[in-house]
Structures are given as structure tokens and as C-alpha cells.
Amino acid sequence: MKLIKTLTGDRDIALLVGQVLRTGVITASAIAFVGGIFYLAKHGADSIPDYGTFTGEGKEYTTFSGIFHGLTTFKPSAIIQFGALVLLATPILRICFSLIGFAVEKDRMYVVITLVVLGIILFSMFGGLKI
């Protein structure tokens, strides 16, 4: 009986996690698509930037504040980059949902394991790794 109970609990979380992943990808692609249309409408006739030499993107595309500022001014590239952010956030959100799931199941070991994974990702986001 106990086994059946844990199995159904697992299923529910798994289905929720699947839903989060699907919604995230669809949302991100829709945003990137809209941004792409605006980008092409505005810059379509311009000549291609020199992608052969790496210069790196500026602050407007590499920081939260830069991307959000670009969004407020309706900049097409910023919309695409926002789509990229949503895409990046999808797996991270998935981990958060797994965390809630394990907590509901009172599976303490897996709450810790999930927290470790989340910690590593957050460390790489905010750990000042920008060299």
C-alpha cells in the first residue's frame, strides 16, 4: 500500500514537471518568434554584422537590467534575448518544482540533492563568474 502511494505521488510531480517544461519552451519560442519578426522588419535590409570575428555582446544583451531596459523601449533584439532568458529559466524552474515535489513527499534526502543542484546553478548565475 505504501509503495502504491509513493508511486502515485511521484507521478503527479512528474506530470507537473513535464507541464512546466512544455509551457516554458512554447513561451520562449513564441517570444523569440515575435522578437525575430520585429528584428527582421527593422533590420532585414541591413547587411550582416561580422559574425566571423567575436566581439561579444554589450551590457544591453548580457544583463537583466540591460535586457529589461531594451524591452521597455521595444527593441527587437532585446525581445529575442528575453526569449532566451525564459528558455534558460525553464530548466531552473523545473528544478524548483521538483524541490517542492520532494518536500511534499517528505523525501529529505532528495530535497537536499535538489538544493545542491539549484545551488550550483544559482552560483554560476550570481557568483560573479563574469571574468
Add this chain to the structure above:
Amino acid sequence: MNILIFSLILLAGAYVAGLLGSLTGLGGGVVVIPLLTLVFHVDIRYAIGAALLASIANSSGAASAYIKEGITNVRLGMFLEIATTLGAVGGALIAVFTPTNTIAVLFGVVLIFSALMTVRKKHEHALQEGSRLSYVLKLNGSYPTPQGEVSYKLQNIGGGFSIMLLAGVLSGLLGIGSGALKVLAMDSAMKIPFKVSTTTSNFMIGVTAAASAVVYLQRGYIDPGIAFPVVLGVLGGAFTGARLLTVMNPKTLRYIFCAAISFVALEMIYNGLHHQF
């Protein structure tokens, strides 16, 4: 050529890459890097940034379907993600200090290895006795087959964990999902049934790629002009590929594609050795 034409060609190319990646089981991200660097002469760093995004989209889209079918071992995936994310962040950090030619050569080698992995024989083993650690970590599970639910147990968790660490480093360094190495760790080291290995590997790719992609985004490797056609194209191609796979068994096709991709990989290695990147 203007931006409109470039974007449309890139979109079409990424679509084909996604289709090939899906049919061969290599993943669209892996195929899109040589396309960008060898055909479009895009700097490999921009290619890596776009490929990582494509890998996340691909993996997340496919994973949601597999989870629904109950094949993915979520606990196992979560546990092994400690290794892959740690490796991925490390790999993304090493990447700054690694010359692009070295990255290209390494990429070619990993691509050939991955192609070999997809055409080799698959073992549908299901161990009845697991190692002690597999019970402690609650990693043993079961999955549905046409013959009913099959339960399996794991062994050599330490070995699998170490290979996952390496898979993470390569994923962070090269901007790929390194699904082949993940499957190797689960299939060969831990003796997990093939179907569970591939779906759990896919489930993990999104998180692994996200761990290194945040580093790459902050470093300016992700260019919006390249990212949107690549992500949309690869995703569309992978979707078509998944549809095609339900109606056909592309065994011969897989051999041909893997051979073709090995040639592309050789060209990456050749160009890298001659400092063309």
C-alpha cells in the same frame, strides 16, 4: 546578403540540423555548430551560445513527452545532475582560457564518438540485483514496456557519477548536450535499460546546458540575431523528426547520417589543427 536572407537560410539550415539531430539521436545542438562555423563562418563562440539554447529547447520539449509516459527516472536524473551541473559550470569557466582551435578539435573528436555511440548495439538489460548505494539513494525503478512494467536495478553508481562529471565538463566547454556520454554512463556503467538511459539523459540535458548557458550569456556569447533562427529552426526540425520516428525506423538512414556527420567532424578537426578558427 542582407540580414533577412541570412536569417532565412540560417532558419532552414537549423531546421535540417534539428531534423538530423533528432533522427540520429545526436541532438540538434551538436549538428548546428559545424553548420554555423563551417558553412556560415560564424565564430565558434557565437555558435556555442546558440547551440546551447537549442539544446535546452530540444531537451525540454522532448522530456515533457517522455515524463508523461513514465519512462524517465526523475530521481536518478536529479542525483546525476549534481555531477553534470558541477562539470558544466567548470567547463564554461575553462572555455575562456581555451583557444578556439582546441575547442574545434575537441568538438570533432566528441562528435565522432557520439556518432559511434548511436550506431552501436543497444543492451536492453534489467538487473535484478543492485549495488548497496542504489538502494540507499532510491535509484532503482521500473518502466513501462509493451510486455508490461519492467523493474530494474543499478550498479556502479560511483563510476556513472564520474562519467557524468566529464559529460558536464564537455557540455560546458563545447556547448553541447553530450547526450552520448550521459547514455554511456547510464547504459554501460550503471547497467540501466537503454530506453530509461536515453530519456533520463534527455531530461538532464536542459539543466546541464542551462548551468553553462547562464555563464555564456553573461559573457556575451549569445547573439540575438543568430539565436532566434537557430532555436526556432532546430526546435521545428526536432518536432518533425519526432513525428517521423513514430512512422519509420530509420536504421539505414541513421548509419548514413552518422557517417556523414563523422566527415563533418573530421573537417572540424582538420580546420582546428590548421588554426582556421
